[in-house]
Amino acid sequence: MLKLPGLIDPHVHVREPGATHKEDWTSATASALAGGITTILAMPNTKPPIFDEQTLTEGLTIASQKARCDYAQYLGAGPDNAAAVARLAPRAAALKMYLDSTFGELRLDDMTLWLEHFRLWPGQTPIVTHSESRSMAAALWMAQMFDKPIHIAHISLREEVLLIKEAKARGVKVTCEVCPHHLFLNFAGSYAGAQHCCAPPHPLTGGRKEVRPRLATQADVEALWANLDVIDCFATDHAPHTLAEKDGENPPPGFPGLETILPLLLTAVSESRLTLDDMIEKMVTNPRKIFKLPEQPETWLEVDENARYEIKAAEMHSRCGWTPFEGWQVKGRVTRVVLRGREAYRDGKILVEPGFGKNVRT
Numbered sequence: 001m002l003k004l005p006g007l008i009d010p011h012v013h014v015r016e017p018g019a020t021h022k023e024d025w026t027s028a029t030a031s032a033l034a035g036g037i038t039t040i041l042a043m044p045n046t047k048p049p050i051f052d053e054q055t056l057t058e059g060l061t062i063a064s065q066k067a068r069c070d071y072a073q074y075l076g077a078g079p080d081n082a083a084a085v086a087r088l089a090p091r092a093a094a095l096k097m098y099l100d101s102t103f104g105e106l107r108l109d110d111m112t113l114w115l116e117h118f119r120l121w122p123g124q125t126p127i128v129t130h131s132e133s134r135s136m137a138a139a140l141w142m143a144q145m146f147d148k149p150i151h152i153a154h155i156s157l158r159e160e161v162l163l164i165k166e167a168k169a170r171g172v173k174v175t176c177e178v179c180p181h182h183l184f185l186n187f188a189g190s191y192a193g194a195q196h197c198c199a200p201p202h203p204l205t206g207g208r209k210e211v212r213p214r215l216a217t218q219a220d221v222e223a224l225w226a227n228l229d230v231i232d233c234f235a236t237d238h239a240p241h242t243l244a245e246k247d248g249e250n251p252p253p254g255f256p257g258l259e260t261i262l263p264l265l266l267t268a269v270s271e272s273r274l275t276l277d278d279m280i281e282k283m284v285t286n287p288r289k290i291f292k293l294p295e296q297p298e299t300w301l302e303v304d305e306n307a308r309y310e311i312k313a314a315e316m317h318s319r320c321g322w323t324p325f326e327g328w329q330v331k332g333r334v335t336r337v338v339l340r341g342r343e344a345y346r347d348g349k350i351l352v353e354p355g356f357g358k359n360v361r362t
């Protein structure tokens with residue numbers, strides 16, 4: 001039995017308010033606990049988005065009644081809310097800016113709208129950007145100009161990781177995260193591992209392959225693995241959509257990920273592609289430092305590190321009912337989660353009630 005600290009996922013789409021047929025605070029936090037994650041940071045691209053005092057208060061009220069693990073809520077950067085979100089900063093996980101193709105209404109194309117956010121955000125927590133390629137370079141430049149910490153969400157490209165490496169070396173206050181799907185899948189929807197193949201032979205196709213940022217080339221995937229030392233955090237970007245939606249007319253982008261991140265990474269550990277210390281640094285130590293999250297006393301996971309099994313959506317707690325990793329053979333299973341002294345999960349069962357989760361910003 002391996003004992004690990006409770007994991008932190010800085011990038012989760014809870015879907016409540018507005019799309020609870022995909023997920024809600026209760027199912028998302030059940031999924032988190034089953035995956036060994038004891039703190040989630042919830043993204044603001046809900047319906048309505050979380051982007052002012054009223055929507056933040058409403059979102060946090062629902063969360064306080066329904067969350068089973070600990071959490072904080074992001075604020076979304078809109079075209080005219082820079083002053084308002086800056087005032088709300090102490091109550092929020094951080095500020096999220098959508099600068100590229102995404103799901104929801106929060107995309108900011110006009111760079112003059114970014115300026116006010118970089119100017120006014122207080123900077124105790126980072127500005128988290130969904131920015132890709134050249135928009136990422138532009139966002140880095142604004143962070144540099146205003147001397148504010150920036151966290152680049154879900155990097156996927158070789159040019160992104162190399163640019164961040166250079167920016168870090170030159171003192172820019174930049175951190176970044178990578179998602180398992182960009183480490184384990186390439187644009188063909190196939191397993192992108194260098195070593196033995198743990199994935200089924202059929203690749204992802206159609207709407208099930210849609211995610212933003214898109215799955216990248218094999219060379220991009222390899223550059224992420226080769227530069228893991230530049231990457232501060234592993235994050236799921238848990239973005240649940242139902243199978244009917246993924247297989248329908250206009251498939252929305254996004255993959256669920258809360259219940260697969262740990263087994264995928266433990267499998268990589270067992271193949272010596274990663275060390276356990278790297279994993280703990282990127283899923284506990286670094287996110288805690290970057291997002292200024294408190295310690296969780298009496299909180300740990302128990303993992304059967306030798307358990308070999310097949311990933312099955314049917315055994316998961318997310319409401320979305322599918323996973324891009326269906327049928328993958330992995331090694332390492334969460335058997336028990338203790339959160340703040342309470343047994344929260346054991347052998348497939350969630351043992352804490354909705355409302356047990358605490359807002360880490362209060």
Ligand code: DOR
Pocket residue numbers: 013045101102103104130210211212213239240252253254255
């Ligand atoms: O694939 C994605 N899904 N990328 C995003 O930027 C948003 C997310 C979602 O909310 O579904």
Ligand code: ZN
Pocket residue numbers: 011013043237239
């Ligand atoms: Zn996201």
